[in-house]
Amino acid sequence: MACTVSYAPLPSIVLQCGQCRLICGDTTELVASVACGDLRLVVLRAATDVTVDRASVRAAGEPDPGGCFFNVCCTGCGSALGRLYTEAAAGLECLLNNFSFIASNYELGTSEIRVASATEAGDAGAASAATPAGTARALAGAEAVVAELAARVELLEAELTKMQGMVLLHEAQLRQLPAHPEQQQQQQAGLRHNHGATPGYQRQQPQAPPGAELLTRGSLQQYERHLRTSMGGIG
Numbered sequence: 001m002a003c004t005v006s007y008a009p010l011p012s013i014v015l016q017c018g019q020c021r022l023i024c025g026d027t028t029e030l031v032a033s034v035a036c037g038d039l040r041l042v043v044l045r046a047a048t049d050v051t052v053d054r055a056s057v058r059a060a061g062e063p064d065p066g067g068c069f070f071n072v073c074c075t076g077c078g079s080a081l082g083r084l085y086t087e088a089a090a091g092l093e094c095l096l097n098n099f100s101f102i103a104s105n106y107e108l109g110t111s112e113i114r115v116a117s118a119t120e121a122g123d124a125g126a127a128s129a130a131t132p133a134g135t136a137r138a139l140a141g142a143e144a145v146v147a148e149l150a151a152r153v154e155l156l157e158a159e160l161t162k163m164q165g166m167v168l169l170h171e172a173q174l175r176q177l178p179a180h181p182e183q184q185q186q187q188q189a190g191l192r193h194n195h196g197a198t199p200g201y202q203r204q205q206p207q208a209p210p211g212a213e214l215l216t217r218g219s220l221q222q223y224e225r226h227l228r229t230s231m232g233g234i235g
Helices: 116-130 132-175 183-197 208-219 218-235
Strands: 004-006 015-016 023-026 030-036 039-045 050-058 067-074 080-085 101-102
Touching: 023 101, 067 101
Parallel strands: none
Antiparallel strands: 004 030, 015 023, 030 039, 039 101, 050 067, 067 080, 080 101
């Protein structure tokens, strides 16, 4: 299988481990980029945070472009990142004694998801609201909000009615207490009514003792005659 070698400079790219994301190199040390079928290599003359496994491995065949190589591993997680070729086919001398990192199939400029700006988001929202579907969604959302508010108002009214009933009940119980002003006023009014309605009610005068009744009601002259008669009989 023929391999394609390109010595064209690449944009500034940082190479990372696919497992732990540790940075292992960048394209400022670029030598070449090699493509052999599905195998794509980014060849750098220097690398960082990598180790070289000195156990020689011979390529099994296509699509590998070389012969023998050492595995280049990440110092962070030990994953194999690329190869250090000690033998290479004709025309691939750029692989010798350089770090050949196995690149993914991602190509620069192929991203599809972008974050919309505030202006774009506003325009998209206005366009969505202007469509019949957007209007229907807006109306449905407004109806849901109104229904929720109505349910809350109904619950508040029920709680308010319950509280009013409790207040009236407590007020009625307070009015029955003897110390309540209304009870005291009723008692005073009842006393005044009873005093005014009793027939022949007069303020009682103090009565004289029984012995004093002869002096107040009997005749003093008769009492004197009685005393003389008694004294004459004694003489």
